[in-house]
Amino acid sequence: MRWWARRREQLLFALTTLLLLAGIAFATSGVRGAADGSWAAAALLGLAYSTVTLIAVARRREASVDVIAWLALAGALWVGEFLAGAVIAVMLAGGVLLEARAEARARRELSALVARAPRTARRQTPAGPVEVPVAEVRVGDRLVVGTGEIVPVDGRLLEPAVLDESALSGEPLPVERRAGEDVRSGVVNAGQATRFTATATADTSTYAGVVRLVERAQAQSAPFVRMADRFAVAFVPVTLVLAGLAWSLTGDPVRAVAVLVVATPCPLLLAAPIAIISGISRAARGGVVVKGGGALERLAAGRVLLFDKTGTLTAGRPVLTDVVTEVGGPVSADEVLRLAASVDQSSAHVLAGAIVTAARDRGLALTAPDQVVERPGYGIEGVADGRRVQLGKAASVVPGPAPGWIRRARRRAALDGSLTVFVAVDGVPAGVLILEDRVRPQAPRTVRGLRAAGIGRVVLVTGDHADAAEAVGRIIGVDAVHADCDPADKLTLVRAEQERAPTIMVGDGINDAPALAAAGVGVALAARGATASAEAADVVLTVDHLGALADAILIARRCRRVAWWAVVPGMVLSVAAMLVAAAGGLPPVAGAVLQEGIDVVAIAVALTALIPGRAHTVTLDAADAAVARRLYAEHQEVRPLVEQVRTVADALDEPPYDLGPTRKLLGDLEVRLLAHERAEEAELLPIVARALGGAEATSGLSRTHAEIEHQIGRLRRAADDLAQEAEAEDVTDVRRLLYGLYAILRLHNAQEEEAAFSLLS
Template identity: 45%
Template sequence: MHSGPFRQRQGGLARRDDARQAESVLRVLTRYPAITATVAVGLVVLGLSLAGQSAAGRWLAILYVSGFIVWTLIGMVRDVLRGHVGLDILAVVAMVATLAVGEYVAALIIVLMLAGGEALEDYAGRRAKRELTALLDRSPRIAHVIVRPREETSDEVRDAAADEVRVGDVLLVRPSEIVPVDGVLLTESGTFDESSLTGESMPVSRAAGEEVLSGAVNGSRAVRIRAVRRSADSQYQQIVALVRDAQESRAPVVRLADRFAIPFTAVSLVIAGAAWGLSGDPARFAEVLVLATPCPLLIAAPVAFLGGLSRAAKAGIIIKGGAVIEQLARVRSAAFDKTGTLTQGRPDLVAVRPAPGFDADDVLALAASAEQYSSHVLADGIRRAAQERGLGVAAATEAREVATNGVTAVIGGRTVVVGKPAYIAALAPDTERTSLEPGQAAAYVAVDGRFAGALVLADDVRPESRDVVEWLAAHGVERIVMLTGDARATGESIAHEVGITDVHAELLPTEKVHLAAQLRPRPVMMVGDGVNDAPVLAAADIGIAMGAKGATAAGDAADAVILKDSLAKVVDAVSIGRHTLRVAYTAIWIGIAISIALMLVATTGLIPAVAGALIQELVDLTTILYALRALTGPASGLRVSESRAPAAAA
């Protein structure tokens, strides 16, 4: 007796399905208006021909194709004014030729082919950059702010937009939700999926006090975090900004296609002209040119580069545009920073050496208080050491960081400066350099204009560093150097461990930039992290930032950002660049070879103009399918020796 309501529900679902299907069809028709208009005109022309009005159909086709030719010519003029001469001239000549010899159906097919080529490019492009857009789609929008923390099960919570969260707010992140802003974990422990940030497929565990990055997906347990950055400054939003730059950047595809444009156009016109001259039939000219339309060149390369960008994003590397991929594929020299790049970037405090009149714990506590406001990798080791020793960290009334030199903070009415020896010596003339063992670095401290002492830290070499250097040397990178601001003894010790023989130490940022500019052969790839590397990353042909720890300035200045804290991703970036460029060139050559072969066959009159236009669509599809191979590719072949002890190569 309930069959009536059931049928009504079924009918309602069916109507909704029909409405969705109609919406999808309408969306496709409006997304590609040129295809819609061309198909409509073609159907009208066919209908007029069947009704015995072939003359009217012919004139309709001529008017429509002529309008399309004018529109294409306007676009060509705009391109020429911007200094870009492309391949559209072939398409225009083919359309004019087909109309001139009365092949108006072939002319309509060429228009459909060009419009369809754009649609294929759009579809393949969306398929290729799926990994990039996935990041944008998952951007955190809502945060659960705990207003009155009580028992873990009865917090008073209000929902707020992610960009309204302030530093210090306590947030509740429920199971399977996205962490809205960077924060410190307050709950005893938690498990997070950071694959969208680092490319790491396995969930990672975090303990209370550890940082949790925005964009990570919480596991099966609700957790609390305290916000340490606003949404705009958080890791995920910075990655989203990089992705948006990568999507909007103009890939080198146009330049890549342009390298073939003039020769291909010339060869096509010569073949078509020869066919006309030898046969005496002007229709032969049109039959050849319909097979010379430039879609393979215009479409295949952009699809390949988008595929390379997407593959890199999936691997945890954000590459800012196709031009960077092309440079990565051609890299011939590589320069590395030391701290945080070739080394772990997690230095441990070895010794506190106070100056006369200062206590070791006081020096460490003051330094740690000042280093709260520094982004340098040594600062983390100093803060961590103070925490492990139970020393209190005081807030500053004023603080500023001088990039590459040090940090100044006013703490309890005392001016504390922590930084490089030369910087401290300029402020405290009584500064004395401390002796260092190989692999050690020192941060010098001044208090109220007096030298207070030095903090000695040691940073282990990354286990993958030597393997990365060896891979680059074995794969065509002719020169590998270290550019570091640290002491020469420290730099040479680390360089020896990783297999680098060309070391430039105790460099200022301007000296790094100068040396990077002088390196030969080119292109030069520079790999670094932190604020102090931003100038040289921007100056290099390819700047790669180790961005896993949130070095904003370095990420902004770099051409590519590695989201996972592993130097092995540098090898992946170079490998992806080479594979992508190889696929792009191969796709172009496949399109050219097939088109020329078909043009030569068409000179004999075996391929009518209409058939030739349809065959050319298959050529387009072939080159696009090949270009999508950039989404996948062979592994780099890097074998990281995880068990290698840092000193094994010494």
């Protein structure tokens, strides 16, 4: 495209303005003929541009209100109002330029997402990194990303990395990712060069999906915008009738021209779409891609919210919560985990990733395994440090009757709804790895935020069994729970809720796609890649944070209000100006200037949709975030101690009652856990109070800190009163105190993650 074609709006405005100013200069100098010639040239230039625009619209078989501007220009030339014609031409050029600039401003975040799409990748080869087109990357390739480079495809990190994920999440601070964690295309390496294994091609990676979604969002108009277009077209015959009446009743064609000059419904034509696209752009900045103005309006209208559970309200990625071993057994819990993770390094299974990540988090040194054999659906085995390690289901790892400690671990996992991986070392059962898919820490606060944003009813719809679904529903505070649902059941429930009120359905899996498509608005969580749910949905969250949905709803409702504020007053002023012009109180030149002022004000009001408004998500400043991240890392380090409290208590259910593990646990609790809780009291709680609005927000956490210290003190006194080997009645208080402490710690951790550490998500 030639340079003048790219800048036609600027050129039109510059030429018409220069001709208008030249005519004024000639008129001031008394050269009337030259002045009229300059003004007529400006009007002819505007008429030519308007004619070309009308021809293009006619070829698309669309109606257009540009005919009003064409008639105003032609009329001004016909009646000899050359100055008015020049002012109309400048008004027309200015409107075109304002519209182009405003749309560019409104689409800024969307356009930036598309423009920065990765083009190349660096593939690791024996000869060193080789740059290749991103389209040539295949699953399994090892890629290198240097400092400041964009990650080209989705993958799994081979080593720790510091990443700037702001392009997808809107979060300005870099985040640290561990080896074994997933990394998304489109993020920037903010640390030293790192390596990762590609898990998707360029076409199926996260960023390519985001670009497709953005392109679709840019191409669709909102119902409000389409209604505005239809109203504007219907405005044309009304304008022509009023102009005709003004001419016929007074015999003055100048009045008709004056009516035409002020009649263009620019507040409808410009302000409405700019407000809508501003809202879409604002949502994109926060990591929410809205597929067009229609989806944004339906999001604003939503009153019932339906959630899937797995991957939506829960993390969708199991994490290791405990390693259960035989008390006094031959292999320690850390060694069981280290050996299991060493073998699991060779597996792509989702549980393998969780086990490897947990081992690295605990600082365990993994070794390269040998003779690895994986049987899908059963488990994996291999040799690590000369020891044969088996992982998998109980039937394949623990043949025959299970010992008591394994039966207790299975019963505990069943009660908690957890997953189990059994580990045998050299053919002997050595440990049970317990994993769970935790409720997202921010989920309860997000649901409260959604209700504050105008959602009246929240429903949990899941294929999981009733016990697990009810537990999650109670935690996050929903109005109804529907469990054991297949995709057809979800579809039926969405349709039933849609009959009551406008619905929003949130999900992340392929089985959610039919329900997402049927809902008033389907919202997909695609932070870990663009799936079938993202294709079926109207709104896609590219961040792994539910709070972005509450913010998107607030943005949608605000931009709809802004559109009305921009349109209604502007149209009222335009109609009033038409009536004044028809009565002879507004000459064409003054009318043109007034109409330009109305247009500028309407567009300025529409652009206020880009200004940040009320938000659900709380953002910490850099210093507070750094302190909170450090304390969260410590929080993760002491988590195994919490589960150890229950394991030690379980071991006291049958003789011999050895209190040695209890005393060792007490030492760890007093040295490590209490030090961490005191650091949180002193450093974390003031940060939370500042972020959430006062010390009252942290009073519950402070109270449980005190209770934890009190209970550990009681446990110490009870343990010190007993001999090394006690009788059954002697350990009753110790077991009771251990279980009570475990319950308090679990509750406290959940509250702390929801109220404090969720601010880091």
